[in-house]
Structures are given as C-alpha cells and as structure tokens.
Amino acid sequence: MAAIYAGTSASMAAATTGLLPRVPINQVSPFLALPYLPPRSFAPSLRVSAESRRLSSFQRKASSTEETSTSVDSGELFDDLKEKWDKIENKSTVLLYGGGALVAVWLSSVVVGAINSVPLLPKIMELVGLGYTGWFVYRYLLFKSSRKELAEDIESLKKKIAGTE
Helix, strand or coil: HHHHHHHHHHHHHHHHHCCCCCCCCCCCCCCCCCCCCCCCCCCCCCCCCHHHHHHHHHHHHHHHHHHHHCCCCCCHHHHHHHHHHHHCCCCCHHHHHHHHHHHHHHHHHHHHHHHCCCCHHHHHHHHHHHHHHHHHHHHHCCCCCHHHHHHHHHHHHHHHHCCCC
C-alpha cells in the first residue's frame, strides 16, 4: 500500500512541477502565479503643444476678469452686517434663537448618531426615506396639476413666513 501511495504522490509532483513557474527555493513569495511586470516610468513629457499654451492663456484671462467682477470688499460686508445688527431691537431674542438653533443642530446630530449605532435601524430608516421620497414624487411632482398645487402651497407658506398674508 505504501508503494502505491508513494507512486501517486511522485506522479502528482511531476505533473504539478510542469504547471508552476520555476522560482528559486530561497525566494518564497505568496504571489507565485503572477507574472513579473517591469516598473512603470513616470518621466514627464517635455513636449508642450501650442494649443495647450493657448488654452492656458485663456484660463488666465478668464480667471483675472472673474476676480475683478466678483470680488467682495470685506469692509462693505462687515459694515452691512453692523448696520443690520444695529437695526434689530430685540438683540437678546436673536441671540436666544441663534443659540437654540445651535443646540438643536447638536442634539439632532447626537440623535442621528445614536440611531446609526443600532444595528438594523439605519437600513429601515433608509427604506422609510425611500418610500416617502417615492410618495412625494408621485403625489406632487409626477402630474402637472399636482405641481401647480405644490407651487401654490409653497407661495402661501412664503407669504405666511414673510407676514404678508
């Protein structure tokens, strides 16, 4: 029996040596079956075409004209903010609302983090959000008459917030 086992293992060894690449024994690598690839050269090309020079000059011209047209003077901005702040009568109320908004944002972040740490709940909340989004699209955005209704609702809400209604 031992002779049969020795014979089969010898024939299997001979068959597998033809399939595997020959690697010196002292260089053991986990990637024996991968071929050798030469290293890539990252030498930059020294050729610059006239077209790329022309495009870069256009980019410089566009950026220089944009800077002058959209630049905002920080002094003007601070003056406007100071003027608006001086017009406010109840500064303590504004500060209280601003502080309350910051606390609300922080608290909502804590609640979302707690919900996100529960294993299955985030996926369920994603499904609920996806379902609500689908319903909203079907109810308000799919048909022309419902889009008009949504626009009217938004305008009435704007008027209520502005106090004109």
